[in-house]
Amino acid sequence: MTTIKLYGVEASRTFRNIWMLKELRLVYEHDPIAYNDKALKAPPYTDLNPNGRVPFIVVDGMPLFESLAINQYLADKFGGEVAAANAEERAQITQWSLWAATSVETDLGNWAYHTMFLPEAERKPEVAKQALENIKAPLAVLDGVLAKHEYLVGNRFTVGDLNVAAVCYRALGLDMPDKPHFKTWLAKCWSRPAALEARRARGDKV
Ligand SMILES: N[C@@H](CCC(=O)N[C@@H](CS)C(=O)NCC(=O)O)C(=O)O
Numbered sequence: 001m002t003t004i005k006l007y008g009v010e011a012s013r014t015f016r017n018i019w020m021l022k023e024l025r026l027v028y029e030h031d032p033i034a035y036n037d038k039a040l041k042a043p044p045y046t047d048l049n050p051n052g053r054v055p056f057i058v059v060d061g062m063p064l065f066e067s068l069a070i071n072q073y074l075a076d077k078f079g080g081e082v083a084a085a086n087a088e089e090r091a092q093i094t095q096w097s098l099w100a101a102t103s104v105e106t107d108l109g110n111w112a113y114h115t116m117f118l119p120e121a122e123r124k125p126e127v128a129k130q131a132l133e134n135i136k137a138p139l140a141v142l143d144g145v146l147a148k149h150e151y152l153v154g155n156r157f158t159v160g161d162l163n164v165a166a167v168c169y170r171a172l173g174l175d176m177p178d179k180p181h182f183k184t185w186l187a188k189c190w191s192r193p194a195a196l197e198a199r200r201a202r203g204d205k206v
Helices: 014-023 067-078 087-103 105-117 125-148 159-167 169-173 180-190 193-201
Strands: 004-007 029-031 056-059 062-065
Touching: 004 014, 014 067, 014 159, 014 193, 056 067, 062 067, 067 087, 067 159, 087 105, 087 125, 087 159, 105 125, 105 169, 125 180, 159 169, 159 180, 169 180, 180 193
Parallel strands: 004 029
Antiparallel strands: 004 056, 056 062
16 A cells, blocks of 8 residues: 655645645645754654755655655656646646746745745845746746646646646735736636645635
8 A cells, every 4th residue: 555644834835745635635644844843954854855845755665855846746656637648748747847946936935925924124125026027927928828728738737737836826915917817727726625725724714
């Protein structure tokens, strides 16, 4: 029998993997260790993820880190509609996952930190403003693609949508009337039952 153990507090990137585990209806153990817990920076945790960060997962003894790679692996291993159907779909899913991590994640994070998370005295409005400016172009790209296609890969919801929507989580709180296709797609992805469960797990009132 397969054993799956996920590590990381829900209110962290770990919720991306909780969403995927719930999409696939997998049974798993969970160690909700916090990202600022000192224990994360030492064995036995660093034996599993030498970065000392969450999330990471252990499936049948194999440790894996990087939230988006974990989701692609879970989809590949446990299959179903959300997985790539062939090498071409897998390539496109990887393309979108890497795109989200490199083109959107940092700026969206900076916007959220400097508008919501940091103590008010530490927030820098100019950083938030620049971050918002920076994400306009990549999100316009996404909006353009979603104007022509309901989903990113293969005309159905896949781990590609899940990974990009998960990275764009903070954009749920952004008013973007000029990006209607992106907003509709984001709301649709995040209203999936598994996505709502993942949000509730991190304390969102949804
Ligand atoms: N690219 C990694 C980022 C992992 C990451 O930075 N995790 C944060 C929590 S969301 C963390 O553990 N931070 C603690 C630290 O950097 O010491 C992923 O997507 O899994």
